[in-house]
Amino acid sequence: MQSACSFLQLKLSNNGKTASRLLGPNTAATVINYDEEYKVSNFEQRLMSEIEFRLERTPVEESDDEVQHDDIPTGKCIAPVLDKKLKNYKAMEGVPVTFACKIVGVPPPKVYWFKDGKQILKKNIHYQKIREGDGTCSLYIESTTGDDDGNYTVMAANPQGRISCSGHLIVQSGPPPSRLTPIQSQRVRARIQEVEGEQTLERFFRPHFLQAPGDMMSHEGKLCRLDCKVSGLPNPELMWLVNGRPIYPDLNHKMLVRENGIHSLVIDPLTQNDGGTYTCIASNKAGQNSFSLELKVVEKEMKHHPQFVEKLQNMGIPEGAPVRLECRVAGMPPPVIFWKKDNETISKTKSRVRLAGCLPV
DSSP states (O other): OGGGOOOEEEEEETTEEEEEEEOSSSOEEEEEOOEEEOOOOHHHHHHHHHHHHHHTTSOOOOOSOOOOOSSOOSSOOEEEEEEEOOOOEEEETTSOEEEEEEEEEESOOEEEEEETTEEOOTTOTTEEEEEOTTSEEEEEESSOOGGGOEEEEEEEEETTEEEEEEEEEEEEOOSOGGGOOOHHHHHHHHHHHHHHHHHHHSOOEEEEEEEOOOSEEEETTSOEEEEEEEEEESOOEEEEEETTEEOOOOSSEEEEEOTTSEEEEEESSOOGGGOEEEEEEEEETTEEEEEEEEEEEEOOOOOEEEEEEEOOOOOOOOTTOOOOOOOEEEEESOOOOOOEETTEEOOTTOTTOOOOOOEEO
């Protein structure tokens, strides 16, 4: 039937990306892709970096978060880490914009939002702050105005330290908001309602480690594997860190998940630089959990074949006089020494001979 044939037809215009969506047999509505990412200039980047530098070193108003740092969890604390950073946007006036990032840390950090270096407080209803259990933090502007143009910074802090990142927003004039049907605005509103009401719709469970490794020692040049098993609903995402720095997959580091649910960090080959404190943070919508361990790397023993540094010397002595034959040898591991006379091994039990080896290097 024609009424069931709804479709989306894309077409480009000089003003941006627009689309025509059939709502019924003869009814159409115009929607608009209202924002786009862009790369800021070097000047804007320096400005945002200066704002971040200043904010990380000055006092701030109390955070709106319910996170409390009165009870520091046992184990190793980890300074906040930015898993996903804010992006830069250009948007038309009157449409919604969402700045989003993901932040983890142990204990979970408090989050602060700023515009042009000034803190955005809870009483400012123009902005809506959303925080999910997995560390995703969002700042939502339902209807942008020219005053929203500027730099936005999010800062996360816990007793271990502070970190921040920024995004720039350029607000451009465009068609009157009443003529637009912003798709993403509907999506964001739905997400806000979902976050606020999801506890009543579905039960979520905070991550819990069923299996976690303890402190360990491994040899340089060998393969090292850290295994853990975690439960949670929805399935948690895992982040590995060493000495507070995130570990990303590369030629020597792999993150694997087996069919039985075992998560593994595989390091092959292990180097001296891999020693330190390892932390695994598991997060989902219900919250986060973590464990830490110390990895000690045993230095690889360098092997060198035996080599005479000082050889035996020919000697002439009177009969009946004592004689001392000496040499100096190098090698790793230290060589085992055998003495021979006329190609026959000299026994250690021979009464007239005392074997003292040779002088090792």
